[in-house]
Amino acid sequence: xxxxxxxxxxxxxxxxxxxxxxxxxxxxxxxxxxxxxxxxxxxxxxxxxxxxxxxxxxxxxxxxxxxxxxxxxxxxxxxxxxxxxxxxxxxxxxxxxxxxxxxxxxxxxxxxxxxxxxxxxxxxxxxxxxxxxxxxxxxxxxxxxxxxxxxxxxxxxxxxxxxxxxxxxxxxxxxxxxxxxxxxxxxxxxxxxxxxxxxxxxxxxxxxxxxxxxxxxxxxxxxxxxxxxxxxxxxxxxxxxxxxxxxxxxxxxxxxxxxxxxxxxxxxxxxxxxxxxxxxxxxxxxxxxxxxxxxxxxxxxxxxxxxxxxxxxxxxxxxxxxxxx
Amino acid sequence: xxxxxxxxxxxxxxxxxxxxxxxxxxxxxxxxxxxxxxxxxxxxxxxxxxxxxxxxxxxxxxxxxxxxxxxxxxxxxxxxxxxxxxxxxxxxxxxxxxxxxxxxxxxxxxxxxxxxxxxxxxxxxxxxxxxxxxxxxxxxxxxxxxxxxxxxxxxxxxxxxxxxxxxxxxxxxxxxxxxxxxxxxxxxxxxxxxxxxxxxx
Numbered sequence: 001x002x003x004x005x006x007x008x009x010x011x012x013x014x015x016x017x018x019x020x021x022x023x024x025x026x027x028x029x030x031x032x033x034x035x036x037x038x039x040x041x042x043x044x045x046x047x048x049x050x051x052x053x054x055x056x057x058x059x060x061x062x063x064x065x066x067x068x069x070x071x072x073x074x075x076x077x078x079x080x081x082x083x084x085x086x087x088x089x090x091x092x093x094x095x096x097x098x099x100x101x102x103x104x105x106x107x108x109x110x111x112x113x114x115x116x117x118x119x120x121x122x123x124x125x126x127x128x129x130x131x132x133x134x135x136x137x138x139x140x141x142x143x144x145x146x147x148x149x150x151x152x153x154x155x156x157x158x159x160x161x162x163x164x165x166x167x168x169x170x171x172x173x174x175x176x177x178x179x180x181x182x183x184x185x186x187x188x189x190x191x192x193x194x195x196x197x198x199x200x201x202x203x204x205x206x207x208x209x210x211x212x213x214x215x216x217x218x219x220x221x222x223x224x225x226x227x228x229x230x231x232x233x234x235x236x237x238x239x240x241x242x243x244x245x246x247x248x249x250x251x252x253x254x255x256x257x258x259x260x261x262x263x264x265x266x267x268x269x270x271x272x273x274x275x276x277x278x279x280x281x282x283x284x285x286x287x288x289x290x291x292x293x294x295x296x297x298x299x300x301x302x303x304x305x306x307x308x309x310x311x312x313x314x315x316x317x318x319x320x321x322x323x324x325x
Numbered sequence: 326x327x328x329x330x331x332x333x334x335x336x337x338x339x340x341x342x343x344x345x346x347x348x349x350x351x352x353x354x355x356x357x358x359x360x361x362x363x364x365x366x367x368x369x370x371x372x373x374x375x376x377x378x379x380x381x382x383x384x385x386x387x388x389x390x391x392x393x394x395x396x397x398x399x400x401x402x403x404x405x406x407x408x409x410x411x412x413x414x415x416x417x418x419x420x421x422x423x424x425x426x427x428x429x430x431x432x433x434x435x436x437x438x439x440x441x442x443x444x445x446x447x448x449x450x451x452x453x454x455x456x457x458x459x460x461x462x463x464x465x466x467x468x469x470x471x472x473x474x475x476x477x478x479x480x481x482x483x484x485x486x487x488x489x490x491x492x493x494x495x496x497x498x499x500x501x502x503x504x505x506x507x508x509x510x511x512x513x514x515x516x517x518x519x520x521x522x523x524x525x526x
Contacts, residue, residue: 007362011487019483022457023464023475043363046370053336053369054490058458061439068459070444070451073437123437 007043014047018055067113072124115139116156119271119295121249129163130170135189135249136271136294144168157189159247162203174198175227180206186217187247195224195231201243209233222246245291254294258287261304261321268297277301278320283310332373339384340372342435344494346385347392364399365494368392442492446485453481454489 017034020026026034038045061068114134116122122134126142128149134140138156143149146168151160153174162170164183172179174190177198184203190196198207198217205217209225215233217223220243224234238246245255254267262284265277271294286308292300301312301319313320344365351361368391372378381387443454456467457478464482468475 007360007366010366011362011490012483015483015486015490018486019479022482023479042370043366044370045373046366046368049333049336049373050341050366050369050490051486052333053341054486054493056330056333057337057341057493058439058443058454058489060436061443061454061458062461063436064440064459066460068440068455070440070455073440073444120436 005041005043007047010041010043010047011051013037014044014051017048018051021052022055063117065115067115069112072126112142113139114142118273121252126163128165128168131161131163133159133161133250135159153188153190155190155192157187157191157249159185159187159201159250161185176210177225177227178208180208195226195234198223198225199238199243199246201247207233248291249294252294253291254300255291257289259289260284261286261288264288264300268294268300271295272297273317275318278318280320280322282323283308283321332378335378335384336369336372339381340369340388341493343385343388347389348494350389351392351396364392364395367395371395438493442489445492446488450481450485450488453478454485457482 017037020030038048114122114124114132116134116136116138118137120134120136124132124134126132126149127144130149132140132151135157138158139154140158141152141154143152149165149168149170151158151170151172153172158172160170160172160181162181162184166182170181170184172181172188174188174196177196179186179188179198181203184205185201186203186205187199187201188196189198198205199222200217200219202219204219207215207217207223207225209227210229212229215223215235217235220238220240222236222238222242242257245257248255254264254271256264256267259267261279265279268277269275276297277300286304288304288307290303292303297319298312301321304310304321305312309324311322311324313322347368348361348365351364368388371391372388378384443451443459446454452471453467453473456462456470457464462470464478465475467473468478471478473481
């Protein structure tokens with residue numbers, strides 16, 4: 001009796017076949033060789049199916065986008081330390097243009113873009129130990145230098161868990177609003193046509209609009225800042241529950257506390273695409289409270305219909321909430 | 326026969342994500358002379374040759390049951406009856422039907438998991454996979470961009486597939502249930518070391 005082929009040997013051959021097929025169509029001779037190899041042992045077919053499934057599964061990696069940087073996902077212990085990437089970035093830049101002077105280059109680091117798709121919540125671990133959570137359909141640009149850590153919030157909402165680095169302040173820019181933080185947790189939301197909302201969960205953030213005066217925001221404070229200087233800043237204290245519900249998107253939830261139905265529908269639109277929920281004009285001012293799965297507008301609609309005695313209709317991809325006839 | 330592409334897609338979406346849990350379940354049994362990899366490979370084979378999969382409403386449970394059938398056959402064939410296996414056979418149904426990991430949450434984690442899986446590949450291999458799968462180039466385009474022979478790209482793809490299968494198939498959640506600890510366990514500083522040892526079992 002021959003020695004039984006090991007599963008590892010089989011896996012090796014199966015992966016080679018999957019890689020070969022990924023390169024180009026098999027020649028008839030190769031196809032026959034594959035068929036006869038597969039027929040030799042049930043496990044071969046299984047290993048081959050698994051390798052091909054792996055190739056298919058990896059197609060989703062395209063959603064990581066062109067700015068995918070493996071270094072962001074190699075982080076190990078949450079110890080803030082200069083990573084190899086930053087080191088290489090600086091080292092490489094210095095080496096490339098030594099004659100121009102390192103100082104010039106160090107103050108102009110490469111910008112890294114990150115974005116999340118609709119419905120996606122992304123967690124980014126940065127080189128300095130800071131963690132950024134991107135809410136659905138959001139985009140940021142990260143520029144770290146030896147002087148400062150700059151993040152530009154281009155659209156959407158992000159939560160920043162800022163790692164302490166006394167030598168380099170962490171600054172978030174959202175429109176004309178700048179936020180300077182150290183060892184702080186805070187979220188910033190920027191949406192078309194709406195004021196920038198800043199909510200501080202822990203620590204202190206220095207807020208500044210344009211060239212205006214500096215304002216300290218402490219934990220459990222919410223600020224709404226319009227880009228238009230003529231609109232006064234609005235700062236209010238919020239309780240723990242407000243902060244928690246404001247951040248429930250981290251768990252994929254939307255939490256409302258006496259929110260208007262049309263506002264709630266807008267929130268669902270952020271995760272599920274525009275107009276996923278259509279509220280009858282007569283119902284817009286109804287208030288709703290509770291926690292709902294952000295990606296389940298249907299469940300939300302049913303819950304609302306049940307509590308208010310309404311009905312739900314479907315039209316195309318949209319869910320409509322209407323009064324009973 | 327080679328399985329059709331749709332089956333590979335179904336396996337990728339509905340089955341592969343449960344492989345760590347299945348391995349965990351199999352790994353808890355001390356079965357003399359039984360190789361978990363053998364059982365997993367054969368389970369994939371049985372799913373690959375099914376004429377239809379539309380009737381499978383709970384792929385996770387189906388995957389577990391398939392592996393269980395293979396296990397029982399192997400035990401019978403080998404004429405060994407490990408006490409542990411018998412004592413725990415009835416638990417299979419319970420475990421595989423237990424609240425499956427929240428598919429929604431899984432979906433959100435999938436992309437991150439792939440990002441991490443690619444990140445832990447050996448450097449050259451990683452470049453190849455980023456070009457081929459993240460940037461969506463063909464093997465030929467990848468070869469041109471990285472200045473490699475096409476045959477080298479193919480070899481990196483083959484080697485990378487095994488690394489990725491090991492990384493993504495492995496139980497990375499500890500012994501707990503469907504907890505979010507998986508994310509944190511991925512933060513352990515174990516990057517390249519386990520890659521090459523995986524295939525020697």
